[in-house]
Amino acid sequence: MELHTIKNKVKDVLTSILEHNNFEIHDELTAKDVDGWNSLSHMMIITKIEEEFNIKFKLRELNKLKNMGALVTLIQNKA
Amino acid sequence: MNLLVEIQKSIEEHRDMNAFYIEGTYHTYKDFAQVISDIRNVIRNTVANDEAVVGLITNNDIHTYASIIALWMEGKGYVPIHPDFPVSRNEVIIREAEVNAILDSSTDQVFKTHNTISTRILDTVQIDLIPVSVKAEDLGYIFFTSGTTGTPKGVPITFGNLEGFIEAFWALDYTLDSTDRCLQMFELTFDLSVFSYLAPILKGACIYTIPKEEIKYSYIFELMEDHKLTFMLMVPSILHYLRPYFDEIDCTSVRYSLFCGEALPLDVTEEWSSCIPNATIDNVYGPTECTIFCTDYTYRRNDSNKTHNGVLTIGKSMKNTITLIVDEDENEVANGESGELCLSGAQLTQGYWKNEEKNKEVFFNKEYKGKQTRFYRTGDLCSMDDEGDILYLGRIDFQAKIQGFRVEISEIEFETKAILSKTNAVAIAFKNAIHHTEIGLAIESLVFDTKELIESLKTKLPPYMIPTQVKFVDKFPLNTNGKTDRKKLKELF
Numbered sequence: 001m002e003l004h005t006i007k008n009k010v011k012d013v014l015t016s017i018l019e020h021n022n023f024e025i026h027d028e029l030t031a032k033d034v035d036g037w038n039s040l041s042h043m044m045i046i047t048k049i050e051e052e053f054n055i056k057f058k059l060r061e062l063n064k065l066k067n068m069g070a071l072v073t074l075i076q077n078k079a
Numbered sequence: 080m081n082l083l084v085e086i087q088k089s090i091e092e093h094r095d096m097n098a099f100y101i102e103g104t105y106h107t108y109k110d111f112a113q114v115i116s117d118i119r120n121v122i123r124n125t126v127a128n129d130e131a132v133v134g135l136i137t138n139n140d141i142h143t144y145a146s147i148i149a150l151w152m153e154g155k156g157y158v159p160i161h162p163d164f165p166v167s168r169n170e171v172i173i174r175e176a177e178v179n180a181i182l183d184s185s186t187d188q189v190f191k192t193h194n195t196i197s198t199r200i201l202d203t204v205q206i207d208l209i210p211v212s213v214k215a216e217d218l219g220y221i222f223f224t225s226g227t228t229g230t231p232k233g234v235p236i237t238f239g240n241l242e243g244f245i246e247a248f249w250a251l252d253y254t255l256d257s258t259d260r261c262l263q264m265f266e267l268t269f270d271l272s273v274f275s276y277l278a279p280i281l282k283g284a285c286i287y288t289i290p291k292e293e294i295k296y297s298y299i300f301e302l303m304e305d306h307k308l309t310f311m312l313m314v315p316s317i318l319h320y321l322r323p324y325f326d327e328i329d330c331t332s333v334r335y336s337l338f339c340g341e342a343l344p345l346d347v348t349e350e351w352s353s354c355i356p357n358a359t360i361d362n363v364y365g366p367t368e369c370t371i372f373c374t375d376y377t378y379r380r381n382d383s384n385k386t387h388n389g390v391l392t393i394g395k396s397m398k399n400t401i402t403l404i405v406d407e408d409e410n411e412v413a414n415g416e417s418g419e420l421c422l423s424g425a426q427l428t429q430g431y432w433k434n435e436e437k438n439k440e441v442f443f444n445k446e447y448k449g450k451q452t453r454f455y456r457t458g459d460l461c462s463m464d465d466e467g468d469i470l471y472l473g474r475i476d477f478q479a480k481i482q483g484f485r486v487e488i489s490e491i492e493f494e495t496k497a498i499l500s501k502t503n504a505v506a507i508a509f510k511n512a513i514h515h516t517e518i519g520l521a522i523e524s525l526v527f528d529t530k531e532l533i534e535s536l537k538t539k540l541p542p543y544m545i546p547t548q549v550k551f552v553d554k555f556p557l558n559t560n561g562k563t564d565r566k567k568l569k570e571l572f
Binding site: 032036038039041042043044047058059060062063 | 292293294295296297298300301304320321323324327328511512513542547
């Protein structure tokens, strides 16, 4: 899947869970930069991404998701 | 038992063992003893003798843990202050507890206006772990929990309470020793943290903490796997997060897995037991008012377990606690009947900090086995079976548990109404799609943009109390008693 397709889908997921789109998707983006992206919503975001891309993350992989770039790369490798 | 002497002896005896693993770095008990001694020195030099409690900024570092022990060794208690909580709330706590000095290990001081004592860079002094003499009624800490009128309630816990707890805990026969590797997953503003550092320190075991920016549940898993954790107390929400990944978890090193702070469902516990095949799983229960926890139930593997609505029993009272289930007139109910769970014994707080009104409401005296005994009403609806095991049925009042934190729904409503003025609002705790409790807010009004409201709430309330969903209702439905029908409103979420 192409990177920009992945990014757009991730953006849709974030918008639907967080109920706002006050963020720009870029590689250095982290949860801290986005309103409402806390440990509670993180779980829901991860689950929704798994559904949307029909993939399943390993528990260990979740710790490596330090920023948007890492997330998008991981999705690309799995999808 | 003298708790402080026990701490001293254990630290001295285990000087070469690891005490902490924090952000990838080990600290031995000798390192710990040095930092404690250096902080004691600065406390002696800068804090007045008659200051019974000192504020503590809760960072995740050796200095913060050493500050607790240093204060105790000086016969003083601590009041944890979370640097990420709203300043206005922290200021209320500082004022209510009459805190003057604040220990802070941050590079940038959190409070510039108070007598802040930096614990980050200190003179190195001779190691000195000999505690001053303390009385059972001297304060070990005051923790503040959510209160109804916008002012958090202070729960003072004494060294006598802590000794009562530790003695009762060891009587449960946990064989913790200096080879154990123990999880400390709690914010230091949550009293389950006290257990998570104190029990390991008393046995010379190593404490593994969680860096603030990490996602807790996946970091816990890495600690379990990479560091072979043996002993862990967690809130059940962690299991809900980990559940989709249970098939990846096989940690044979775990010997004890304890749960506290929320209802523990049997089905998740059963699945979890396969992830930690060698562990004893315990469900413990207790409010902050009765020092950390005071009842215990050991889950039976491959056997039947007592439950109510799929929730495990909280078991029997520990050695130093008396449990009593009463009706509305404070009469003990028969086994099998439901009533409010009341607690008494060595672990029970002397009462809320400077809050006579609340004390009259929740503490009462009653003759128990021929003696006048002071009891605390937990607000928990329970029943006891013929074997003395207590079943948790739910809350009596409007408190909710969010991520293990006790939340007075009315405090959220109070702050919301204060911001909106003349607009009615009802906060509702509801279960979301992944069975987590979230806070919903129903507002009796036409639709408006709530961004400003939520931003204002964030300056008044800690993050776990901020509503995650808002709904607008033209007119709130009423129940047959003419009260706002909260059940109907709950259906909106």
